Amino acid sequence: MATKRMGKQTVKFEKPPSIIGTSSVVGLKEGEGPLREYFDTILTDDLYGEKSWELAESKMLREAVKTAVQKSDFNITDMNYMFSGDLLNQLMSTSFAARDLKIPFFGLYGACSTMAEALSLGAMSIDGGYADNVVAVTSSHFCSAERQYRFPLELGNQRALSAQWTVTGAGAAILSNINTGPKITHITTGKVIDLGIKDVNNMGAAMAPAAMDTIVTHFQDTGFSADSYDLIVTGDLGAIGKEILEELVLDKGYNLNNVYNDCGLLIFDNNVQDTHAGGSGCGCSATVFCGYIYKKLMEKTYNKVLLVSTGALLSTTSAQQGQSIPSIAHAITIINDTV
Amino acid sequence: MDNKKLKNLKKQQEYTSYVNQKIPKPNYLKNCIWAFVVGGLICVLGQYINNFLEDKGLSKNEIATATPVILIFLGSFFTGLGVYDKLGKLAGAGSIVPITGYANSIVSPAMEFKREGYIFGVGAKMFILAGPVLVYGIGSSVVIGLIYYFLVL
Numbered sequence: 463m464a465t466k467r468m469g470k471q472t473v474k475f476e477k478p479p480s481i482i483g484t485s486s487v488v489g490l491k492e493g494e495g496p497l498r499e500y501f502d503t504i505l506t507d508d509l510y511g512e513k514s515w516e517l518a519e520s521k522m523l524r525e526a527v528k529t530a531v532q533k534s535d536f537n538i539t540d541m542n543y544m545f546s547g548d549l550l551n552q553l554m555s556t557s558f559a560a561r562d563l564k565i566p567f568f569g570l571y572g573a574c575s576t577m578a579e580a581l582s583l584g585a586m587s588i589d590g591g592y593a594d595n596v597v598a599v600t601s602s603h604f605c606s607a608e609r610q611y612r613f614p615l616e617l618g619n620q621r622a623l624s625a626q627w628t629v630t631g632a633g634a635a636i637l638s639n640i641n642t643g644p645k646i647t648h649i650t651t652g653k654v655i656d657l658g659i660k661d662v663n664n665m666g667a668a669m670a671p672a673a674m675d676t677i678v679t680h681f682q683d684t685g686f687s688a689d690s691y692d693l694i695v696t697g698d699l700g701a702i703g704k705e706i707l708e709e710l711v712l713d714k715g716y717n718l719n720n721v722y723n724d725c726g727l728l729i730f731d732n733n734v735q736d737t738h739a740g741g742s743g744c745g746c747s748a749t750v751f752c753g754y755i756y757k758k759l760m761e762k763t764y765n766k767v768l769l770v771s772t773g774a775l776l777s778t779t780s781a782q783q784g785q786s787i788p789s790i791a792h793a794i795t796i797i798n799d800t801v
Numbered sequence: 802m803d804n805k806k807l808k809n810l811k812k813q814q815e816y817t818s819y820v821n822q823k824i825p826k827p828n829y830l831k832n833c834i835w836a837f838v839v840g841g842l843i844c845v846l847g848q849y850i851n852n853f854l855e856d857k858g859l860s861k862n863e864i865a866t867a868t869p870v871i872l873i874f875l876g877s878f879f880t881g882l883g884v885y886d887k888l889g890k891l892a893g894a895g896s897i898v899p900i901t902g903y904a905n906s907i908v909s910p911a912m913e914f915k916r917e918g919y920i921f922g923v924g925a926k927m928f929i930l931a932g933p934v935l936v937y938g939i940g941s942s943v944v945i946g947l948i949y950y951f952l953v954l
Binding site: 513514609613614615616617618619620621623624657658659664667671702705706786 | 813913
């Protein structure tokens with residue numbers, strides 16, 4: 463009988479693992495956005511001195527891990543596991559970074575929900591006594607995502623107003639059983655939800671029902687509500703998805719309004735930066751969490767945060783075969799010690 | 802179809818129409834004006850080249866070959882400079898429909914996939930966007946040609 467479970471989909475940790483250090487690497491456009499002062503490294507060149515976008519993304523992920531390990535006063539060899547993923551076919555950026563880092567490696571694909579998935583699994587392996595320290599890291603790159611999922615960069619086409627802008631960035635977080643810093647106390651693992659949206663230019667709307675399901679289940683399982691949190695933040699629903707989520711949650715009898723925001727809306731200024739509905743990608747919730755939110759937790763501006771990374775589990779093949787977009791969301795509760 | 806599937810389908814339809822109300826509408830008038838002006842200017846440029854070549858004494862057949870060649874070169878050149886995608890963002894169909902847009906749709910994947918090599922990158926991916934246009938363009942011209950053939954028979 464599992465003793466650490468509560469409700470249908472939630473785990474409550476016995477000895478909540480700490481997030482003892484984070485780091486974030488972002489691209490040029492993100493470095494011009496509203497959160498610029500919170501990122502550790504801002505690239506001056508989207509290729510990051512590499513030969514291709516994919517290798518540049520891989521380097522961002524690798525550097526994010528190295529910096530996070532350094533900032534936590536660890537060595538790479540102290541890491542028992544690396545939980546990591548990205549958006550590319552066969553996890554190219556992640557696997558290539560893991561090849562250099564030589565940390566025992568679990569490759570994950572949860573599309574843009576991967577950061578919360580990695581943090582969930584990392585926290586479970588620490589609380590389970592299977593690891594002392596693990597690193598959770600994800601990345602995405604605008605240019606590598608465009609060429610895999612959409613069109614060549616130089617093609618003279620118009621983007622839909624509901625489309626989102628893939629974040630160029632990587633975020634890494636070090637989890638440890640050392641008792642210091644903000645802690646992951648609960649995780650709620652999402653189910654795949656699909657309400658039949660087929661428009662690949664409107665992923666926020668496809669993912670909103672999954673985010674609603676996970677958040678409402680989290681509230682039911684734990685007895686928490688929006689009042690229990692200083693910040694509830696979804697991964698990359700964007701402007702349209704955020705509005706839909708608020709209404710869907712309200713429909714279920716809960717209210718998010720005062721504490722709710724979306725990483726995709728925090729990272730860019732949509733009106734100035736021409737990012738249409740907002741940011742997206744594995745790097746979106748990773749960099750916003752590892753950069754902005756973690757620093758706000760350390761400053762005690764926020765003491766209780768619910769991070770809900772959202773993922774659209776489509777592929778180019780499934781979209782071309784006319785299938786709808788299956789979506790998922792994972793929630794993790796992060797609490798400051800003193801609370 | 803059983804009841805549960807039917808209910809699910811209805812839920813999906815309801816959600817889709819609910820989402821459709823949320824999607825922001827593009828400014829059609831502004832887009833049309835941009836497309837008209839930019840598309841028109843590209844055509845004026847074509848006419849100018851046409852007249853210029855006529856002045857130089859080229860025959861009608863030679864002009865019909867040389868004008869598209871020059872426009873295709875310009876479309877490719879400005880794609881290479883990274884300008885054509887910015888024009889396309891403003892003008893939409895205005896810069897896609899003219900022959901310069903066709904050049905853009907071939908050169909942009911060729912540039913993008915150069916890193917995969919000249920055979921499987923540039924060679925294989927070059928027509929990834931223009932390919933369907935060729936297939937159905939040539940295909941429909943054959944059909945129309947056949948219809949014409951039988952009509953005048």
